Amino acid sequence: MKKLISLILALAMIASFAMVASGEAAYTQAPYWEGKDLPAVADRLPAEPMVEDADYLTVGVYGGELKTSTSSSSWTTGKIIEEGLFRFTTEGVAVPNVAKGYSVNEDATVYTIYLREGMKWSDGAPFTAEDCVWFYNKVCLNKVDSKGVRACHKDADGNPAVVEKVDDTTFTVTFGTPKYGFIEALCVDLKWHFAPKHIFEGMVDDIIAGNDEAALIKAKEICGVEFADVSKAGKEMLYYFWNYAGIPTLNPYVLSTEAGKNDVKGDYYEYIRNPYYWKVDTAGQQLPYIDKIVYTAIQNVDQSLMLLLDGTVDFQTVGMDSLATIMTDAQVAINIYEYSSGSWGDTGTQVHCNLSIADEKLNALFNNAAFREALSICVDREEFAGLYSDGWLEGGQAAPSEGQLGYSEAWAKKWCEYDVAKAKSLLESAGLVMGADGYYDFADGTDFALNIVSVADSGAADTYALLKVYYDAAGIKTTFRDYDRSNVDNMMLANEIECVLFPVTGLGDISIALKPNSMVPGTATNVVWYGNMTKETATGDLLKLIELKEKLDVTADTDERTAISLEMLKLHEENMWSIAYVASAPTYHAVNARIHNFLENGVWSDIYRDLGIAHVQCWYIAE
Missing domain, CATH: 3.10.105.10 (Dipeptide-binding Protein; Domain 3)
Structure with a gap:
């Protein structure tokens, strides 16, 4: 099903989804956390958790492992779990996500972003406006993450925005000229707009000051990896951060820190549930439902298909030429989901x-x-x-x-x-x-x-x-x-x-x-x-x-x-500045029938973060 993006300029603070007030609901957690040395689930959630309540979702059950395979990590492991300040709905409307909401002045030069009180990083440290402001002013303006100031943060004259903290849950983004559609552009160009300052401040300060040796030592202390230079360290740890163990995130799953399960360049690795994840379902259950995502490294498409057919993996994006084989040779029940493509030709x-x-x-x-x-x-x-x-x-x-x-x-x-x-x-x-x-x-x-x-x-x-x-x-x-x-x-x-x-x-x-x-x-x-x-x-x-x-x-x-x-x-x-020889085809996802809440009739687009639009935190396993 093909959908066109509708550009919405919100002129007042908007609410993203129904909120469950902490004083009115008894939140529950996954059995996975029982016996672990953690605060109560209500204390791990923000004051107003985000409620995943899309019409197609059903209340799920906890537990199990989501198994898949990939030939490389990079964005493959990132997009499916990525959480930005805002996100697109399947109708192409930008709505609050990590952010609680926003407001914008009449000439669209000042955007005020509101965060969720009491929200925490996956290591339990507070997530505040300081993390958003510091990331822009230190990481982006100094191009520490290799990307620098994105287009979404530039005004019509090409000048960078000014980002300032108001209080722990509020910050502003100010432009020299009107910036219509900033929220939508932010969803595309930068997504997260934050990093854990309490983890990276020392390393980033050293990089900016030219203290490369000290910065590389700190980088290794953070994630256990020796980088060749600070540009590589900055790009990998602040842009591809989800692929490094020990870096806190706001994602539903974080890379395991357990040896043998924490190297995305290895043959096997795991992303485990975030104990401080800030979303719940309509029944007050802290998400995600599934305990972990496990990845098996593969060398080619044939190997991937074999693992899918015998049930070793639960889902895989497949080519059209594999559909007949899946339908005839699968040893487990598999559902096929078709997502339309945004690319111009194949x-x-x-x-x-x-x-x-x-x-x-x-x-x-x-x-x-x-x-x-x-x-x-x-x-x-x-x-x-x-x-x-x-x-x-x-x-x-x-x-x-x-x-x-x-x-x-x-x-x-x-x-x-x-x-x-x-x-x-x-x-x-x-x-x-x-x-x-x-x-x-x-x-x-x-x-x-x-x-x-x-x-x-x-x-x-x-x-x-x-x-x-x-x-x-x-x-x-x-x-x-x-x-x-x-x-x-x-x-x-x-x-x-x-x-x-x-x-x-x-x-x-x-x-x-x-x-x-x-x-x-x-x-x-x-x-x-x-x-x-x-x-x-x-x-x-x-x-x-x-x-x-x-x-x-x-x-x-x-x-x-x-x-x-x-x-x-x-x-x-x-x-016709570029050409293609074959028409674009839908993207097909082959999903084990035991996986529930998989989005049907989606659109496969980087704007929607590919499979990220399917919201893996809402999937659950029921045999």
Whole structure:
């Protein structure tokens, strides 16, 4: 089911869900905590816990282990348990989460955020506005977490917001110009807006002061890991914090500190329930229901499928080509849940040429629409899609799916015809000349090769092998190499990638207004097609796209914002800055029937934190 994001500007403090007043309810805890040296559950909860009361939820039972597998940790283990100040509902409305609520002044320059009194970190230390203000002023402003000040915290002039503490449960975010949609942008760009100051203050102060050796010693004391340098320590511990034992969080589950279960790079590890988790169900039971999430490391998709079929794991995100096998070979009852996709075409077949690459000849070529069209139409999409997906998927383009804002049939079919002769003509019109070896060269006679990279173990190598046949037939010489994700990240930051297949950040999402990262130059550092392009270096329609984004940022009216968004999408349709060869497909989740409260008909999008929208803290096990 496809849903469009509706931008809501709240002009008064709003309540997120019904609150259970501590004086009126007898809270209960999981049997897991019985006999443990902990305060009473009522003392571990905030004065007004958040109540998970979505219509589809039923009151669950405690206990059990949620078993799954993954080939890597990173965001896989993070998104499913992530808790931000605010979060999106399945209707795309931003509502309070960690925060109790907020208010905003008339010109949208001052946002006041209200927290829950008595809330605690997973180690029992108080969570207060100090953690939110310190995180922004020390970590973000000094780029200690590698990300720095996100777009959500910048005003229309690019200046950072001022974040100030009012009291223990209140802080303000002040902008130099109106910042409409800040709460929605916060859900996308920063999410949490906090870190445990009582844990990190000393380490961060040392990093800022340039005392690297002292900072690295403190980092090891916190999580037991030796980092090569402070930039790595800051990024890993303050951005990927959930993957390090000993770091308190507000998440429903925290990484175990027990040896043999606490290394996300190992073969097995566990995330155990947070004793101070601040949410309850409608019956007053402290969440989560399930005691722990256990991960088994795998090497490939086949291994993952085998573990699912025999019941070793409880849930797995699977490809369409696995559905038939699951239906016929599963040894346990499995439910299939279909989530619609926000990506523009199948991300695994997206090809992004870097429009800001430093090499002048490549830059001119990639910015020539004739070259991009040739790269698109030289592939027989229907044949390729059949080979790529074993007949499950259809050919397509990097365009919004039907039902998404900006969709048009013309866009979905643009540059999709298979025509090698026309592709060669377009390559020649772009300034390339056929060489003696049957491949096109630059006009000055120097060799041209499209050097494609991707992330190792992503499946891109197999996809490239299929595409190379078509590229060769059109006279396009290509090379391919895949790297570890960390190397690809560094190459993107250095703007060294010429072309990527199956990009780390795929083009498209359910809202160009809420998450422009993949669609507007200068809004992210991990998007290959625009690289390090900024307003100062952009020209033509790319500059217009950036200017429309700036206009969007200072527009309050919902209808006007939608109109601007459509203008931005139209520029993408007209220019086709990136291409895809296969239409986007739904995301499928195969879930053991013993798991209850799994969200049906969701939307798979980074905006919704992928599986995070399904709220794992509400799942329970009933055989």
